[in-house]
Amino acid sequence: IIDDYDALLSSDASFLFGRWQGWARxxxxxxxxxxxxEFNARNLITLWGPTGQIRDYAKKEWGGLVRSFYKQRYLLxxxxxxxxxxxxxxxxxxxGQYEDAVLRQVELPWQRDTTTFPSTPEHSAVEVSKAL
Known part of the structure; x- marks a missing residue:
């Protein structure tokens, strides 16, 4: 479901993490x-501080972000x-053990990652909807 949701978000330029990433860079x-x-931009929409002081304060549900960040937290x-x-x-x-593990294994590594995400839709919402 998360991958399907991410694909649908990724079909609209307004919901692409790659645009946020590109603007920051x-x-x-x-x-x-x-x-x-880029680190600051990633931090702002996820941890909002060096170690998640107000985690998810500025949470966004953007294509690329859902699959690469939130999905990984759920899997853990x-x-x-x-x-x-x-x-x-x-x-x-x-x-507390979970919060420490998710910070070390998912959140901090994701913030330091420099994978480039698409800044333009790769498919249409109609195509994604038909596939679902």
């Missing part, structure tokens, strides 16, 4: 400045929940 003079501006959540279910003697759910 265009202000930089040189590679280092562009990388810093489901994996950790499955591990707890398979080991009932291991104790109950530990929200």
């Amino acid at each position: 265009q202000w930089g003079n040189g590679t280092a400045a562009q990388a810093q501006l 959540l489901f994996r950790m929940a499955q591990e707890k279910l398979e080991d009932p003697q291991g104790g109950g759910w530990n929200q």
